[in-house]
Amino acid sequence: MVYERNPGCELDLGWINSVNVNLSAVNELAKKLVTARELKGEYRAAWLLKAITFIDLTTLAGDDTRSNVSRLCFKAAKPVAEDLLNRLGFDYNGDSPIHTAAVCVYPSKVEDAVHTLTKMGMHERVKVASVATGFPCGQTPLKTRLEEIRYAVDKGAKEIDIVIDRSLVLTGKWETLYQEIQVMKEACGPNSHMKSILAAGELGTLENVYKASLVAMMAGSDFIKTSTGKETVNATLPFGIVMSRAIKEYYEKMGYKVGLKPAGGVRTAQDALSWLILVKEMLGNDWLRPDLFRFGASGLLGDLECSLYQHVTGRFPAAYEFSLG
Numbered sequence: 353m354v355y356e357r358n359p360g361c362e363l364d365l366g367w368i369n370s371v372n373v374n375l376s377a378v379n380e381l382a383k384k385l386v387t388a389r390e391l392k393g394e395y396r397a398a399w400l401l402k403a404i405t406f407i408d409l410t411t412l413a414g415d416d417t418r419s420n421v422s423r424l425c426f427k428a429a430k431p432v433a434e435d436l437l438n439r440l441g442f443d444y445n446g447d448s449p450i451h452t453a454a455v456c457v458y459p460s461k462v463e464d465a466v467h468t469l470t471k472m473g474m475h476e477r478v479k480v481a482s483v484a485t486g487f488p489c490g491q492t493p494l495k496t497r498l499e500e501i502r503y504a505v506d507k508g509a510k511e512i513d514i515v516i517d518r519s520l521v522l523t524g525k526w527e528t529l530y531q532e533i534q535v536m537k538e539a540c541g542p543n544s545h546m547k548s549i550l551a552a553g554e555l556g557t558l559e560n561v562y563k564a565s566l567v568a569m570m571a572g573s574d575f576i577k578t579s580t581g582k583e584t585v586n587a588t589l590p591f592g593i594v595m596s597r598a599i600k601e602y603y604e605k606m607g608y609k610v611g612l613k614p615a616g617g618v619r620t621a622q623d624a625l626s627w628l629i630l631v632k633e634m635l636g637n638d639w640l641r642p643d644l645f646r647f648g649a650s651g652l653l654g655d656l657e658c659s660l661y662q663h664v665t666g667r668f669p670a671a672y673e674f675s676l677g
């Protein structure tokens with residue numbers, strides 16, 4: 353996976369203040385995306401497999417342990433039962449492309465994930481992502497938030513999912529938001545990719561989601577991510593539409609491709625297909641690569657595997673036939 357780094361640009365308040373979102377057009381498009389996901393036949397299997405390669409397989413729970421993080425890593429490295437994968441024409445030998453893009457854990461579990469993936473020889477292919485900066489609320493002092501990033505990088509995280517301080521968006525403090533994200537990017541250092549979680553469900557309006565997306569990109573975010581998974585409203589298609597528009601506009605003006613990561617509540621194969629169609633329609637095939645698109649999900653993989661099984665056998669799997677992970 354080759355990352356394109358976003359160097360960011362100066363904060364452009366004129367650009368931010370010119371943002372205007374047509375709510376009914378966004379909702380209309382979101383409805384169409386739900387209808388468009390009814391893919392059939394071979395295409396469907398190919399898209400389901402592709403969806404697996406975009407997952408940041410996540411565990412962000414208070415009871416995470418070294419062993420459940422290890423299990424997560426095994427599942428990330430071999431996400432589909434081997435016999436099912438064989439029936440789809442793939443295997444796990446050599447350079448199998450079938451693995452998730454990353455695992456995503458708390459900073460204190462980064463070392464465990466790096467250890468397991470290294471032992472499996474998969475650490476170059478399955479990245480270790482860590483949430484940081486007072487996840488999920490981002491309400492700790494900036495100094496502490498930056499230390500958390502440095503800790504996770506030091507333990508081997510190659511991707512850092514920061515959370516923004518939503519109060520800065522709600523009070524229109526764009527300069528402070530920009531400066532905070534900029535120093536967070538610096539703290540990630542030259543080798544760790546930064547995803548900025550906007551927590552769109554807490555930003556009040558779609559216009560704020562658009563503006564926060566632009567500020568995050570101007571400050572150098574390599575990805576913008578919808579949600580932490582802990583808000584009341586997480587990854588919705590309207591958020592995805594608005595954030596994709598912002599990504600496209602940023603690309604057209606600045607020439608850098610920033611990635612998109614819907615996260616939180618993406619649980620079914622149908623949800624995943626809607627997102628893939630959204631990205632294809634709004635950003636184009638260039639974005640359908642793990643370095644530019646991810647799903648942050650703890651439960652999606654099981655349903656993708658189940659749908660692949662159904663595709664191959666024409667029936668739902670019995671519980672004993674494979675682990676849904």
Ligand SMILES: O=C[C@H](O)COP(=O)(O)O
Pocket residue numbers: 410412456579580581582615616617618648649650651652
């Ligand atoms: O960043 C990833 C999210 O926390 C995952 O949310 P989820 O558990 O609803 O899939």
